[in-house]
Amino acid sequence: MAEIVDARGLSCPEPVLLTLETIKKLGKGEIEILVDTDTSRENVSRAATSMGWQIENVSEEGSGYRIRIKKD
Incomplete structure (x- = not known):
C-alpha cells in the first residue's frame, strides 16, 4: 500500500518538502x-x-491532483 502525503491547502515549497x-x-x-x-x-x-x-500516474481528483510515484 502506498504512503499518502496530503499536501492540499499548502503552498509551495511545503508540498515539495513533505514529499x-x-x-x-x-x-x-x-x-x-x-x-x-x-x-x-x-x-x-x-x-x-x-x-x-518514477512518476507512475497523475490523475485529477476533485479540484486537485493525485500523484503516484514509485521507486524499486
Whole structure:
C-alpha cells in the first residue's frame, strides 16, 4: 500500500518538502501525493524525478491532483 502525503491547502515549497521528507524516510516503494494546484503538481513531480523516483500516474481528483510515484 502506498504512503499518502496530503499536501492540499499548502503552498509551495511545503508540498515539495513533505514529499522529499517521505522519500528520504521510505527510500523506496510507492507514495501518493495529494496537491491542489498546478504549480504544486509540477514542482512535486520535478522533485521526485530528481531523486530517482518514477512518476507512475497523475490523475485529477476533485479540484486537485493525485500523484503516484514509485521507486524499486
